[in-house]
Amino acid sequence: MNKRVYNFYAGPATLPENVLKTAQTELLNYQNSGMSIMEMSHRSPSVEKVMSSAEQSIKELLNIPEGYRVLFLQGGASSQFFMVPYNFLPKNKVANYLVTGSFAEKAYQEGAQIGQAHVAATTKELKYTRVNTPDEISLSKDVAYVHLTSNNTIYGTQWDKFPEFDVPLIADMSSDILSRQFDASKFDLIYAGAQKNLGPAGVTIVVISNDLLEISAQQKTLPTMLNYTTHAQKDSLYNTPSVFPIYIVNLVLEWLKEQGGVVEVEKQNRHKAGIIYDIIDQSDGFYQGHAQRDRSIMNITFRLQNEDLEKKFVQETADKGLIGLKGHRSVGGIRASIYNAMPVSGCQALADFMINFMRNN
Amino acid sequence: MNKRVYNFYAGPATLPENVLKTAQTELLNYQNSGMSIMEMSHRSPSVEKVMSSAEQSIKELLNIPEGYRVLFLQGGASSQFFMVPYNFLPKNKVANYLVTGSFAEKAYQEGAQIGQAHVAATTKELKYTRVNTPDEISLSKDVAYVHLTSNNTIYGTQWDKFPEFDVPLIADMSSDILSRQFDASKFDLIYAGAQKNLGPAGVTIVVISNDLLEISAQQKTLPTMLNYTTHAQKDSLYNTPSVFPIYIVNLVLEWLKEQGGVVEVEKQNRHKAGIIYDIIDQSDGFYQGHAQRDRSIMNITFRLQNEDLEKKFVQETADKGLIGLKGHRSVGGIRASIYNAMPVSGCQALADFMINFMRNN
DSSP states (O other): OOSOOEEOOSSSOOOOHHHHHHHHHTSSSGGGSSSOGGGSOTTSHHHHHHHHHHHHHHHHHTTOOSSEEEEEESSHHHHHHHHHHHHHOOTTSEEEEEEOSHHHHHHHHHHHHHSEEEEEEEOGGGTTSSOOOGGGOOOOSSEEEEEEESEETTTTEEOSSOOOOSSOEEEEOTTTTTSSOOOGGGOSEEEEETTTTTSSTTOEEEEEEHHHHHHHHTOOSSOGGGOHHHHHHTTTOSSOOOHHHHHHHHHHHHHHHHTTHHHHHHHHHHHHHHHHHHHHHTTTTSSEESOSSSBOSSEEEEEOSSHHHHHHHHHHHHHTTEEOOBOOTTTOSEEEEOOTTSOHHHHHHHHHHHHHHHHHO | OOSOOEEOOSSSOOOOHHHHHHHHHTSSSGGGSSSOGGGSOTTSHHHHHHHHHHHHHHHHHTTOOSSEEEEEESSHHHHHHHHHHHHHOOTTSEEEEEEOSHHHHHHHHHHHHHSEEEEEEEOGGGTTSSOOOGGGOOOOSSEEEEEEESEETTTTEEOSSOOOOSSOEEEEOTTTTTSSOOOGGGOSEEEEETTTTTSSTTOEEEEEEHHHHHHHHTOOSSOGGGOHHHHHHTTTOSSOOOHHHHHHHHHHHHHHHHTTHHHHHHHHHHHHHHHHHHHHHTTTTSSEESOSSSBOSSEEEEEOSSHHHHHHHHHHHHHTTEEOOBOOTTTOSEEEEOOTTSOHHHHHHHHHHHHHHHHHO
8 A cells, every 4th residue: 555544543543644754854864963863862952842842832732721740751541540549649538530431440440459449430331332420420538539531532432521620630631632622720630642642652741730749749658750740850851751752742733733723623623523423323323323422523433233244344444545443342343533633534535435335235 | 964973872872874764764654554653553463563573583682591571661761670679579578789870779779669678789989980899799688689780871881791699680781782692591680771772762671581470470469550460461562552662673673683683793892892992091091981990882981181171072073973972960071872873983983083182182
């Protein structure tokens, strides 16, 4: 295949073509330095500039108020699952989790191993076909924090309106960060593995309030690397950060600004998701959406009548250059991940295919 | 600067030019897939192939016997500093550390925070101008493991011959892995951040014995991500690994095999280091090596008569395209890091400059 395919992988995922072209052009000679950005010391002015530019862009694009830091860590969201309770769950308090999908459940399990954890709401018995309503949420006493997952990648559901609390709110936004507007000031900590909406795998973005940093500064027995304050105090340079992934993230953020920022990209995302959901809704049950409500604009999950037909769907789309549509093994069926970098034309191509496939089968 | 410079950074560091060219060529279209390797699911056959190829090459190049696994983790050597004691330091045992440099000391400090730790030998009072002799090493009772740092990047010293013990031996080989031959069967765990001799920052290689994996399998209260067994059981795919850095590592390993493997590269490295050490030794004290013995073939550290002259040296080398020669702030002076990917011509260029600089100053 010589031309660029439409890549519907759930993550790592498609990146803006122009970002890749820029990276390609300067791969051996970054800004006339005579070397690759990959070869540069993390303490060189060029790398520090990339990192501060990325921090600035994230603050700007997410509209983050004063009093927050942006950190570039490693280990993915999976490492945040235990770093959060290690830093913010004292023995006499309870971590509260809204369990609306597999990763939310993993976050809860890591919390429960470290301290007292409480499932404040879950849709597990509904097979995660929606997120919870506000009246379903029941917090424990002595809440340390509430943790939620903004978008459930595997199930294709999403918190449209975030619940509000008068305790610290922590969110895993790995699969929908920067895809839509929200009020960042309501959160104390937001984290996201880069490999869906931000860049390649290998870097995790953490947005953290100074209030929480004051708490982690009191943790005197944690390993140095597991304390958020370590990284905040050293501008994410306590150890060698994942330079090249951060560099790509910075290019993606620049690209996002060129698109008009989150306001414009959200419009595009809603339009893109609508193109595919419309086909599902008008298919008379040929395509059955997994989400019953709270549909994600990032991950669209649906089943066909049987697994043979689903296999055929995946095979035929792949033949047409529509790649990565097989659903997660725990849900089965089809999943179309349409992050920021998926062009409208990709969603249109998939919709066209879906119409034809329905006619022919 | 349009032509490629000679990059003496201590890490991230110079990479083989051909590796960068390959990465550049296929950056937008990996093996006719129509997408970048950065955009591919970590569970796609292409990425799994890259990872198993890298694992196989590391085993082959390091001549690792049966009974070991190779893992691709994140968080750098700094994360191994605490993962090692978390997994292998029970309450009734003592972690023993050979403290021969700054990173060795950091590893010890993390161990001491987690459990009982003992400095079995150190050259700190000698300002880390050499490593220890075997007779200086005094182990504690009830040793859990001995930890050493094979090459001290900041000070430019190196264990030429590794001490042997009848307890598990664990080594941080971040700055000299694959630069020289050694008997891997004497070690139970070897780890290395990639950004010096292996590839870009963002991935950590861990070589671990099945004996140690059996111990970590018994750890039932560790966070999932911090247990080595998690990653061994899932072939480093428990969470999303750092795909692009691993891809570059795999290309570097292929390049290393083309060079004739570790046997040939060690000859080159000794030759390269010799070119520069000869100038120091013949300079009548104009250049004063920091290492008094156990000189590293990877990092060559030396002082000049005063800081003004050192500044001038760094400035003039940079003007000539010899980059990154400023020593670490804790030692000062000059540091020339000449990892595997530094060509002989780079060392020759530096040596020529050093002769001229001595004549003119």
